[in-house]
Amino acid sequence: MNGVPSVSDIWTARSRIGQLVGRTPTLMSRALTERLGSAVFLKWEIMHPTGAFKIRGAANKLLSLTAEESSRGVAAFSTGNHGMSVAYVASRLGMPATVCVSERVPRNKIEALRRFGATVEVSGKGQDEAEAHCYDLERERGFVVVKPFDDPLVIAGQGTIGLELMEDLPGVMTVLVPLSGGGIIAGIALAVKANSPGSRIVGITMERGAAMYESLRAGAPVAVEEVETLADSLLGGIGENNRYTFDLVKRLVDETVVVPEDAIAEAMAFLFREHRVAVEGAAAVGVAALLRGIVRPAGGPTAVVLTGSNVDVQGFLAATRPYLTSPTPS
Numbered sequence: 001m002n003g004v005p006s007v008s009d010i011w012t013a014r015s016r017i018g019q020l021v022g023r024t025p026t027l028m029s030r031a032l033t034e035r036l037g038s039a040v041f042l043k044w045e046i047m048h049p050t051g052a053f054k055i056r057g058a059a060n061k062l063l064s065l066t067a068e069e070s071s072r073g074v075a076a077f078s079t080g081n082h083g084m085s086v087a088y089v090a091s092r093l094g095m096p097a098t099v100c101v102s103e104r105v106p107r108n109k110i111e112a113l114r115r116f117g118a119t120v121e122v123s124g125k126g127q128d129e130a131e132a133h134c135y136d137l138e139r140e141r142g143f144v145v146v147k148p149f150d151d152p153l154v155i156a157g158q159g160t161i162g163l164e165l166m167e168d169l170p171g172v173m174t175v176l177v178p179l180s181g182g183g184i185i186a187g188i189a190l191a192v193k194a195n196s197p198g199s200r201i202v203g204i205t206m207e208r209g210a211a212m213y214e215s216l217r218a219g220a221p222v223a224v225e226e227v228e229t230l231a232d233s234l235l236g237g238i239g240e241n242n243r244y245t246f247d248l249v250k251r252l253v254d255e256t257v258v259v260p261e262d263a264i265a266e267a268m269a270f271l272f273r274e275h276r277v278a279v280e281g282a283a284a285v286g287v288a289a290l291l292r293g294i295v296r297p298a299g300g301p302t303a304v305v306l307t308g309s310n311v312d313v314q315g316f317l318a319a320t321r322p323y324l325t326s327p328t329p330s
């Protein structure tokens with residue numbers, strides 16, 4: 001499969017990955033529904049063995065490799081969740097996996113990668129250098145590089161979230177999805193719009209270092225500087241030679257918005273207080289946009305995808321402390 005992914009590729013992905021990837025629940029959030037005066041549902045993508053949705057795309061990709069490719073092994077460059085998912089799926093399938101990360105990636109994520117059975121190679125100050133190293137390994141050792149988002153099989157795998165949403169919440173009007181490279185939002189948008197063309201798909205990202213957001217405004221892929229953010233899983237470029245996600249996001253996503261760092265911290269604290277769950281900053285951007293009125297419900301159910309929970313405990317406590325002790329300001 002090399003063409004632009006379609007909804008039928010997402011159905012194929014769903015039957016292919018069922019052996020490795022469990023379905024996740026879509027549950028009403030009473031706290032958000034009361035706050036907003038409109039029904040809000042959370043899609044619990046943190047309930048995977050790796051704590052994040054990227055297991056879907058990784059499983060669809062790895063299960064599509066030939067026997068010969070599988071025996072050479074796979075490699076990934078990643079800020080953490082993608083690498084973890086590739087490592088997990090590879091070890092379940094008995095394939096060797098190497099993950100290239102930058103020095104910026106938090107220690108908890110590197111340790112987790114090793115626990116999932118991957119060989120970890122740390123190099124460079126940012127994603128771009130880790131990526132270059134990964135392609136060196138492809139040339140030198142013949143590994144198959146699994147891209148984090150710009151691959152039709154990965155997009156189709158992430159799109160299975162959209163199929164589940166349509167089954168659990170057929171009348172959904174607004175879907176809020178964290179936006180980085182655009183694999184998850186493109187897949188979800190394909191699945192949701194095929195069933196419910198009037199539903200609004202909103203991408204949410206942090207204020208600074210948001211490559212897809214800046215690229216959409218520039219009209220072409222642009223590079224952005226990486227900065228510290230609570231939403232570290234949303235960092236990284238979209239690739240100068242982006243083949244799929246830039247066009248899909250431009251075509252299918254209705255709006256893209258940014259949320260400030262303090263709103264992300266507040267949303268992490270809100271989810272902890274109201275739902276007793278610790279999510280990472282990248283996963284909290286949708287709730288942040290709702291709490292701050294940056295995105296408003298549109299006369300029907302709203303769904304927010306909670307994408308991952310791989311947050312360093314100390315970092316979580318430091319970010320959320322101001323909002324845990326006092327009620328969230330309205």
Ligand SMILES: *Cc1c(COP(=O)(O)O)cnc(C)c1O
Nearest residue numbers: 081180181182183184282307308
């Ligand atoms: C990768 C990731 C995203 C963004 O996914 P893209 O497909 O790159 O847009 C959002 N949240 C978490 C937790 C992630 O790991």
